[in-house]
Structure formats: C-alpha cells, structure tokens
Amino acid sequence: MVADIMGEVNGLIEGQAKLFGSLSEQIWSYAELSFAEQKSMDLLIKTFEKKGFSIERGLAGLKTSFIASFGSGKPVIAILGEYDALAGLSQKKNSTIHDPVTPNGSGHGCGHNLLGVGSLAAAFAVKDYLVQHHLAGTVRFYGCPAEERGNGKAYMAREGCFEDIDAAFSWHPGSINVVQQSSSNAVIEARFSFDGVSAHAAALPELGRSALDAIELMNVGVNYLREHMPDKARVHYAVTNTGGSSPNVVQSHAEELYLVRSPKPNDVRTLFERVVNVARGAALMTETKMSYKIEGGCHNLIPNTALHQVMLGYMKKIGFPEISGKDLDFVRAIYHSLGENEKKYALSHLDPGQRAAVSEKPIEDWIMPLPEKDVFMEGSTDVSDVSWNVPTAQCMTATWAFGTVPHTWQVVAQGTHPYALNAALFAGKAIACTAIQTMTDSELLTKAKQEFKERLSGQAYDCLIPEDIKPPEK
Template sequence: MNVSEKISEIIESKRSLFTNVSDQIWEYAETRFEEFHSADLLCQSLTNEGFSVTRGVAGLETGFIGSYGEGHPIISILGEFDALAGLSQEAGSKSFNPISVNGNGHGCGHNLLGVGALSAAIAVKEYLEENQLAGTVRYYGCPAEESGYGKTFMARDGLFRDVDVAFSWHPATMNAVMHSTSNAVIHADFKFLGRSAHAGASPHLGRSALDAVELMNVGVNYMREHMIDEARIHYAVTNTGGFAPNVVQSESEVTYLIRAPKPHQVRELFDRVVDCARGAALMTQTKMEFTIQGSCHNLIPNLTLEKVMYQHMKELGFPSLSEASIEFAKAMYDTLTDEEKQSSAMFVGKEMAKRLKDRPIADFIAPFSENAKFMGGSTDVADVSWNVPTAQCVTSTWAFGTPYHTWQVVAQGKEEYAHDAMLLAGKAIACTAISVLENPELIENAKRELKETLDGKRYESLIPSDLVPPNSKQMINSY
C-alpha cells in the first residue's frame, strides 16, 4: 500500500467524524474573532485524537495550536473556521433562502477548510505513530481570516519560527495546486471629530466630521488615477454621525482596505491615504485619528512543495459523483448571471467551460503550471509563506462558476461533493507532509527556494508591534 492509499484509508475511516464537525461549524457560522463554539469543537476533536492543545495563542481568544510528536521536522497545517456576516442561507436550497435576516453564513467555505486541515493533521499523526517516525505535526487554529488577519498576529509573534514547512488549502470550483502571488493589504479605520451645531440656525458654528469623511473619500478617488494598476483601495463609511440632517455631525468614521503587490508599495499607498485624511481634516477644521486594524503580506509560492503536492493530487483523483450531486450542481450553476458564467468561462478557457457547463463539478485535477498567477485579493497565509515554505491546493467544493462570498457558497456547504472535495484536500496535504517527513532534502530545497525568492528581504509585520487582537468584550461593545 503506497502513501496515497494509506492516507486515504485513514481519512475515510473517520469520514463521519470530519463531515459532522464541518456541518456543525457550518451551523455555528461565527464571524471574525467570535468563533468560540467552532474553536471549542476543533480543540476537542484534536484532544480526542491525542493532540496536546494550547489555546489563546498570539493573544487570539479563538486561536490555538494542536501538536503531536517530537522534534523536527515540524509540519504546520493551517485551519480556518470563520464565517461572514449577512450571508445566512439554508443548506441544500436551490434559491436564495436566508435562515435569519442579516444572519451569518459560511460564504467562503471555512467550515470545510478548517476540517479538511484537521483531517490532514490527524492522518499525519496516525502515520507518524504507526511508522514510528520522528517529527511533529501541528494544527494551527487560525481565526478571523476574513479581514481579521489571525495568521498575521501569529507570524508577528513568532509562532512559525521553528516550523519547517506549512500547508493549507481553500474551497473553490477546481481541483488544483496553487502557484500564486497576491496583494499585500493594510486595513485601517479613520475617525474624524468635529463640532455639532444647528445646521439651519447656526451652521457657521459647526465643523462637520461627515464632510471630512466625504472629502477624504474624494481625495482617495482622485488618487486612484495615480497608482499602479494592480493596486486596489476600497472603503466603507461605518459611522455617518447620526440620522438628523439638521445637525452638523460631530463625528464620523470610515474604514479602508489598501492593497498592492508588495509590502513597501502598500505602505507607500497607505501613507498617501493618510495624507488625504489629514488634508480633509485641515479643510474642515476637524481632528483626525486612525488605527491600523490588521494587515497581511503578499503570498510567496513554493514550487518545491507544490510539485510534490500535485503528484499526490493526481494519484488521489476526485471521487465519483452521484447523479444527485450533479443535478444539484446544475441547479446552482443555473442561479448564476450570464456575466458570472462568462467570467468563469474566460478563466478556464472555452473548451473547459463547455465541458463544465453540462456537468458543473470539476471531477478532475487541473494541470499544474509553473507560471505564477496573480490574485487581486489578499490572504493572511501570505505572512506564513514569508516565514516558512508554504504550499496550498484548492478543491471543487462548489459548482463551477460559484462566486466567493455568496449565498450559493453557503447553500453548498453541506453537500456530498463538498465533503468529498474537503477530504481530497486533507489527503493531498497529508500525503505531501509525509513525503516531506520521509525526504529531508525536500525541506532543504524548499527553504533554499524561499530564501532565493525573498532575495535578502526579511519579514517585518505590517501591523504595529503594540496592536492586539480584539477580545470578546471589545467586539460586543463595538456593536
């Protein structure tokens, strides 16, 4: 029995455990920094399987590390489990059907992500135990990936310094090994303080904080013409200062995401955004203060590990699909707009899109390309990848064309093919981890590649050294 077969046997023997845990986390649907039930369930699952668990790591109330084994090599497997606000949706429904209005939902599939990683960690643990191999496997429980940047806090606090290699994965609409870069990002809040007054009787006495927010946004909008094409700046007004138009607003707040391909580029853009805020405060005679909420670096791919992972994915293959799964995937595909379908078709090519249109679950492993793709979005896996060689895969947990962060993702979160794809990711990660454990030269080559890619650059977190993650009391008071 080869490694792929052995790992598949271990994971399939615990299929009901993994699917039940994933479905329960889907039910919890807890958002950033509030994943208490989800973290408890994962910690208990690790404890039951013989892992020692340390909770509250890097100041994260819902962050934890489960560890098994001794010494090097140390394998890190990253798990996420946070949901998104406003995406409540009934599982298995073929139409938009919220369980609760404005409730939460797993619109990025992190119920699957965290448990796929869990299955990999447990499989590696059992393989180590059965074959009496030296080494350590760690499951990193990483909260708040959705704009909370849990891994960035972990990386800043040195929790990956002794790790040899790291693995992760993400739900998607294809089965592939990622070879990608991404945008770095800084997330910051800007608050303006002015002076209230009667807007009709004595407007000259007021200093509008809302005017300052609007002027800042106008300034940043003009800035967009004068920045590199790959950069992105997004904002949302989070506090308009009230609902009475006859009162000059004495306070107002706006939150910004600033993205660029390199850390130094995002720092430079952030400084320019801050200047826009200062200018707006000067124009309105208000006071401005800003707080960095989080950040992450750009992703560093690692061909050495990715090639090994791809070979294992090809050996494993995607499980056979039931007719019920295919029919439900078709129903999901039919909910997409023509624009969404066309966008997906452009991404995979005409022939592939034609194939997936009639059978919209990718039940094959996409070819691996050594040409790195650029993602306009951001991920805090990037901060791990700056510290340790990191490889990731994606698997087809969703019907072809399904957009991230939508009700369709939530609706598919408990489907049989979603569970199959989740466990395929777990198997691929576990097999790659075993290859690394049994072949020390892979670690040496992966580390050498990372060093060459960084070319003398050192990891410096983009978040301030004194920034601490919000705790549950702060989160409650923020509403």
C-alpha cells in the same frame, strides 16, 4: 513510496469520513465571526484531544486560536485551519434560492467550515502515519481565527508562532482544483475617524464643522489618487458611522474603514501613507480632527514550487472525487442560480473542451496544471505571513459548483453537501501526502527551504500590524 503513502492516507481519511462530515456541519451551523469563533474552536480542540493531540490555547493574544500537536522532534510540519464565517450571509442549506436562516445573520460564505475540517483530516492522517511507521517528527494543526477580517495569522507570525516550523500547508474551498502557485497583494486595514462640531444645520451652520463632510472629501480625494497608484494596487472602503440620521444636524463624528492593497509590503506602506495624507487634507479642509488606527494587515504570498510540484502530483494521482446523481442535480441548480455575468466571467477562463464539459456537468472535476510562472492574485490572505516565515504550499479544490462566486449565499448553501465534504477531504489527502513526503524526504525539504531563501532574497519579515495593536476582544 508515493503509491504507499497515498494508499495509506486514503484509507486513514476515508475511514473517518463520517466524523469529518459531522464536524463540518456543526461548524457550518455555528457560523461565528472573526475573533468570536468560540464554539468552533472548542469543538475542534475536543476532537483533537480525543485523538491524542496536546493543546496550546490563546496564541498571540487571540482567544480563539490554538495549536494541536502530536509527535516529537524534527521535522515540524504545520497544517493551517480556519473556521470563521462572514456577516450578512445566513442561508439555509440545500436551498437553490436565497433564503436566510436568520435575516442579516452570518454564514460560511467562504467555506471555512470545510477548510478547518479538511485540514484537521490531514493532521489526523499524518499523525496516524507517524504512529504506524514509528517515525520521528511533529505534526501541528494551527487553529487560525479571523482570516475574513483581522488577519489572525499575521498576529501569530508577529509573535513568532511559526519560527520553529520546517514547512506549512493549507488549502481553500473554491470552484477549481489547483495548487496556489501565486503571489498576492499585501494589505493594510485601517479605521479613519473624524471629529468636528455639531450645530443646527439651518439656524447656525457656520458654527458647525462636519465630520461627514470630511469623510466624503477623503473618499473623493482617494478616488483621484487611483489614477496615480500602481496598476495592481487596490483601495476600497466602507462608511461605518455616518454620525447620525438627521440632515438638520451637522455631524460631529464619522468613521470609515479602508483596505489599501499593493503587491509588496513596502509598496503598501507607501500607498497607505498617501491615503493618510488625503485624510489629513480632508480634515484641514473641514477644520475637523482626523485619527486613524490600523486594525489588520498581511504580506504578499510567497509560493513554493518544490512543494507545489509534489502536492500537484498527489492531487492528480488521487483524482477528484466522483459526484452522485443527486448531488449533481443540486450542482446544476446552483449553477443556474448564478447571474449571467458570473457565468460569462467563469466561462471566459476555459478552453472550448472545458466549456463543453461544464455545460453537461457544471463542476470542474479536472486538475489544473502548474503555471509556468507565478499567478498574481489581487486579493489578500494572511497565509502570506506564514509564507514569509516558512516554506508554504496550499491548494484549492472544487467544493462549489462551477462559477460560484466567493462570499455569496450560494457558497453557504453548498457548505454541507456530500460533494463539498468529499472535495474538502480530497484537499486533506493531498496535504497529508505532501506533508508526509516532506517529513520523510530530506532532499525535498532541503530543496523547499533553499527556494524559500532565494525567494526572500535577504528580506526579513516585518509584520504590517504595529506592535502596539492588539487583537480585538469579542
């Protein structure tokens, strides 16, 4: 069964590789930011329509979200796709030096052009397999906007978009090949605003009440808070509005954006309230008024060992794609462009044999084993909110040179290379094979659902984004 599925899926995806490469490159060139991925969404929808999928747009108030569906009845399998880019990461393709296309422009610094198309390839393969074998069941591609900022999947989960799904699958570009048997930090994103009174800073400073002072005092207070929060928790911020550029004016308005992370939803709620209390204290000290608005949030990730074991098996059998000599030269050049700290950090995670391998060929072409226990990821992902609603499995494949750091120009530069596309299709094949086996093997699906239930231990999903908060309109 495994060999038959793998052989068919490989042929189905390789037969359309040129189409997938073209789609990925077009989305790379659009490089649209969160909530504004209109061109990318339209391109994907048009491609799904040509393939015979039905389309539902605008889920959960997200203008750039959609579902492409094919088939009927149970089981219903979801494949998640993303296509948003990052601000400030414009970069020319195929360049081994930092060289923006547009200064301060956007770029796919997390590889979501590859992510969306790799997932699309998986959905196409599952659809074709169902047709060829006259099988019941439904495959859905979820077009998920705003992963980089805004947590689009959390809005979709809050509105029940995943409630009738039997299993969900995703992947992410990276520099290793691994199933993501990991948990993660839950996160709340909020904007804090302070309003005071402007005044002439020299002539009448006593009449002023500085919002900028409040911002600074809040940040100092949060820095003191760090000693008294859980080890795995994280709090970070960016001042987004200083209130002006004149030092001779007491700034009457200032804003900053905070990300508060902790391993569990209740933990992050508690820590967030402590951060709010610090902000209240800063407002009291400066006699300003403080307000805040939650702008995003997502849960911790719940992995599924049953599905990951199957996915890992397919990854090993399919094998990481070979890299051509020309592509390997580019991989080496990208690796050499990395800083010494980045190289040292990446090498510290390898054994001596692996270090020797990447010194000759700086890309991880091996498949990592399933860890004995769940790995913890300090970052956050809105795939987590899906994983709280349905058994979810995902993998990572080496679309980037060894040691490449996410959210950098090096990621953007590699985004259209053949080896990056091949690694994306490698992920697509693993997802498609695992999805097909899940749809045709009732014991596997039952086992995955039982594990999902046990991991939740009676906890119910409660979105971290309040009901009254709507997605921003771009």
